[in-house]
Amino acid sequence: MASSSVYYQQNGNGYSDKPLYNGLPTHSTAVREKWHRHHHTSSWLLPLSLPIPGVRTRRLRIMTPNPARLHQFTVTRFGRRRGPLVLFIGVIVTVFTIFALHKRFATPEKNWPTLSPGDPSTLVYKREDLQRIWEWEIAAGHYPSSQKLPKQLGLSAPPYNPALPAKKSATIPSRYRSPTATDTIGTGSQRVYLDIQSKAPSVAYPPRPVSGSVADLDVVMEHCEFPKKYVRDCLEVLRIGAGLDNQARLRRGKMDDWKYVFLEDGPGDNVTDSDAIRPNYPHKAHADSDVSSDFPKKRGAEWELPIRLGTPPKYRPYNDQPASCDDENPRYFHMFWTGSFTDKPYLALLSYLFTQNLGLHLDNEHLDPKVCRPKFILWISPGPAAVPPGPNALREMYDGLKANPWASPFLHPRFKDIIEFRLWNTTEQLDGIPELKDEWRAMRESLFNSGGFVEKVPVNAVQEQSTETAGEDEDATVAAAPAPTTGGSGHEDKVNRVGSKSASEYDRLSVILSDMARFVLCHRFGGIYLDADTIFLRDWEELWGWRGAFAYRWSRLEKYNTAVLRMNKNSALGTFLFRTALKNGLDFHPMTVSRYTKDAYLEGLLLRLPDALFDSAWLNTEYYQRDRPPQPYLADFSHLFDTPRDLSAAPGALGFDGFYKGAYSYHFHNFWWRPFDPSRNWPDLGERFINGERIARATAAAESGQIIPDQEDDVVGNDKRDLDWAAVLKRTFEAYIRGERPNMYGEWLRW
Template identity: 65%
Template sequence: MSLTKRRGSLRSLPYHSSTIQEKYQARLSPWFFPFTLPIPGLRTRRLWIPNPRRIYQFSVSRFGRKKGFLVMLFAVAVLAFTMFALTKRFATEEKTWPAFSGDPPTLVFKREDLQRIWAWEVASGHYPSRRRLPEQLGLKTVLENPALPPRRTSILPSKSRPSTSGVVTTRGSGPKRVYLDLQTNAPYPQRPPPGSIIDLDIVMEHCDFSEKKYVRDCLEVLRLGAGLDNGRRIRRGKMDNWKYIYLEQLDSGNETIPETANEEAPAAAAREVDAELGLTKKRGVEWELPPIALSDPRQYRPYLTLPTPCDPENPRVFHMFWTGPFTDKPYLALLSFLFTQNTGLHEPHDAPNPGICRPQFWLWINPGPAAAVPNPTATHDMFAQLKATPWASPFLHPRFKNVIQFKLWNTTEQLDGVPELAKEWRTRESLFNSGGHVISVNPARKEGDSSSSAGGNATEKKSDDDDMLSRTGSKSSNSYDRLSVILSDMARFILCHRFGGIYLDADTLFLRDWEELWGWKGAFAYRWSRLEKYNTAVLHLNKGSALGTFLFRTALKNDLDFHPMTVSRYLKEAHLEGLLLRLPDALFDSAWLGTEYYQRDRPPQPFFQDFGEFFDTPLSSSAAPHALGFDGFFKGAFSYHFHNYWWKPFDPARNWPDLGPRFEAGEKAARNAIRDAANAAALAEMEDDQRDLDWSTVLKRTFESYIRGERPTMYGEWLQW
């Protein structure tokens, strides 16, 4: 063997250090050594810091020379970052932990404006909650809260009250709350009384995922508190704290002691040096000037004091946005609305108004591609197309005209109708921005030339399936209409801010009456599954609110980005998350956590491991849909969100509107269209039911049976024609 080979083999042999040598080196190289650091105002301090040489010796002996050297570098990096973080946190004026996020700041409002936004919303009764206000606001005075009753006792004495940097509570000055027991032994549950209100503080106690609450347990509280089990419940222990629906009582007979002001606020104000301390402004822009323009706060009026059943300041309107051909997806959303909400269709057509505020459903139609401008006859063309479409034509029946309205979406008109955007939105390079991902639109396209293509290349020709700007709806997972989705991200905020009401994505089905949600005057969306972010698939904003003004002005300075993740950053950086309550997704999206591998040890009923199982229920659980029906589908939740799947039919065997003789013409047209598109064998197979029905099929046929007059609503009310 050559000398070179021998040296190589020796070099590859494992290295074993002497135990005696290690102990000797450890004695010579201690783990820590003293370091003198002068601190102003104090005597010279002697600190003990880790010895890098000792760390190197340990890492080499434990992991070898190469790996040990890398371990030592990693340890030094961690030590350096820790010292930097501690210095920034405790030795600098910012007193914040360093952030290494890839997301740039979005804030454009000063603290004084944020305080005014909070004060406006609280004074308008849009914060009916006892949850603490953010300390970072630095409020100096207690805000009167007309949506809260006075406390029975004063707040805790100063010795037991935690130290804060300002006022963190509001002072209730509103009517008394009477919590309801809605249990009944009738065959069907009763609707919530008119004017009832949901206490979302109580709901959060039972449903908050951050507090390790299970969706299954949350749904039990929701259905029992609303009386949805109508006598068919199992005896439980004491459930007084499960009552979450209340009525406001104008008689202030309960003895209360007014809250005292926070005595620490003046001291905090005196300590304040920089008015914007702790706020991180968006780079490259100035603070929003002049100060935010707000109207006078709304007058909070309890339901019993309203001159009419419907409050004009809080219209009960559900909004939904749709692009492309009308399919079974908006069809089923509308049917679920009629099956669950108190529309009054169970009363005779000429019956007097019973003094109840009936909700309306406004379906906004964008007739062409999202980047196109409607032509002058767009409204006439829209109704002509709806009338000729079997999935849509039933809702044009005169019986539904007071509860369902189709409205034409015009992007230009809608943006001009938002005062916060009207004068500046045209100066933006693009209207289509989602989470910072901007889709460019050719200027000719903005003016309505549908032949233009993306990116400004007018000579490039693409088919409708390949050209994102020409798509009208999602026909498959490969031809997803991303542009319309981005437009809908913005549309939901515009509609709620301009008209008030609640927005829902078109892949949403109603599961119960929303009366008590209308009673809760605060704004809300819901949680993005396991993340502490917003999902705006359900969104409630008050008409012309200060919160809406903040969102639009902030979005304008951030390239009109209304993606839920970006909106989450707007609110978090401004300490306004409390004004848009992030509800648990159990209320509107009960399957989401299970599809992301959470809470599978105790899943709700039904248990979906994937959203596709709503349309293709696994054989192992396929007995449940037909056996349990609508009553066994996430009972207690307000809605169900099936997350896209626009191309999957609800009922493959009967993929047409099955609404009975009154709408027979539309059914025949839909069946003929299927017959023309398929051969006889495929049609026969389609009309033949599978043995086990999927959940989507069961829900569709349940809602349709109500329109046919074969069953009542979920509350036992029969449709009167």
């Protein structure tokens, strides 16, 4: 009996407090035994005892889900085969939900996680090198912002910032300071914000921006950043702050919050050059700078060697510069064009003459010495993007410009100091980038890389040509350059295409080349790059005064659109971008560049401005902010060329002043094949350029199958009744060149 006592109760019939009369059990306890074995699985929760650190006598008791009970439930509910699968999916969903809630409410970013794994890292620089890039750019005055530095950099001390005004702040005891610096110490001149308005009697036109004035882009971001702000409201702040609302200031009251244009006044803080420049860059991260989850290295790539940077250029406010133009920050507008000159670069150049402070209303002997005149450099690639220029390319380029009625007016001596045409040579340009010149040829077969997709060019069609004359230097080769063919279709047609003649015949190789060309030009020469489908809408003086690099936002996405790109010559940021691109397939697509800067925490050094400043219609075309659109309301980019009938009264009634007033420029996104003014598709610049006009009129008539009209037959009845916005802009700029009206600032062109 002793051996069976484990299985039978000795003191009761299921009731321990009641003795048995005969000492024997009345039934088997198999049910109770089974219950004892499985009673834990019947509960949904199980107690878990955990030790408490530092307290030996107590333990922490928490309740956890019971896996056995969950498994039993799913098997009973869904069967033996599907039950475990349902349980596994449930666990995954639960874990992801907890992770999502933590990321949304318990992290500084407060963003919901995405289901996509994300793009792989593009980073090839260690954190110590990224610290040096930030410090170099700040010391050079290329960060005139009070925005916080990324804490991931791990800087132990705030850098001196000569582009921010010096101000006294309370000294915080070291024990209360954060171990990571996220601010800069301003050592520059004080800022005087301007109230710009037209003054009597010159009130018909807005005043020119003050020479040396600067746009505070921190203020602009506050009033313009999507999705918090509307484009319509942003444009109002931009035009009122710049005094563009001449005779139409309807706002009353104090408007200091809308002032964003300032002058630097007075000396900066008394900081020695050695302290301000700090050539040894002593700031280091507190932890190991080479190993950090914030800086994952690009898979399969080696870390770049420690970055070598020269001494940053000394920052000088405009009033302290020895000349009005600073050689370290030249005012160059760059534009890239492929193929024959058309009305698209023609209108870009006309808008440049109409808006920028070029002194065309003065004689050359009486130019204002305080004004730094910008120069527009149009880079022309005469043939297919993959074909290097021949030995006579430069002469052929100028011969073509002289014979082209759209281009020849800009060769007039009056424009010789403000407009320049240059021949683009890919080999020469890439060899001019120190960060690329020794390595780019190894990647010539994949040079046309856009967003990770490589446009293959046949290797057997490569032509080896020199940067000067063909066949003189075998090493100076352009990437995978095929010999031009006389015909063909498919891949050959794509390779030999020059210019985009329609939506179906798009010159993709030239577009990819231009993605790289803009960074090359800004890094080599400095200045601002603009896509050829850009129209200037106001003077850019205040943007030149802001020394930092910038592009603008890709509509609703937190990505760059580099249709406008400002970079400083030979900057640390440029070195980073070229070396990073070299390790990532020489990909300069704006989406990829966005990854470069994000992975390295350098987005603050390439500011992403709101697209309201340069692309005011973009959000509307993607169905955003249509409840309060700006003026004009273009729901599609094609409406610039074909304004809807119910809105077609606005262009003729409002004119140039009614077209996104306050924005710096307008980007109409391609449409190379659509004429600006179909009923007058020729340069209408008056008697001074009549020969080119006659050639263009004859060409337009021949293409339309019409008889060439005489000047006497050019009557208004033949014109389109409702003019589109594109035609109104073109005719406004042409009237200025003809001498029939002043420019937007009331200045008359003097020949």
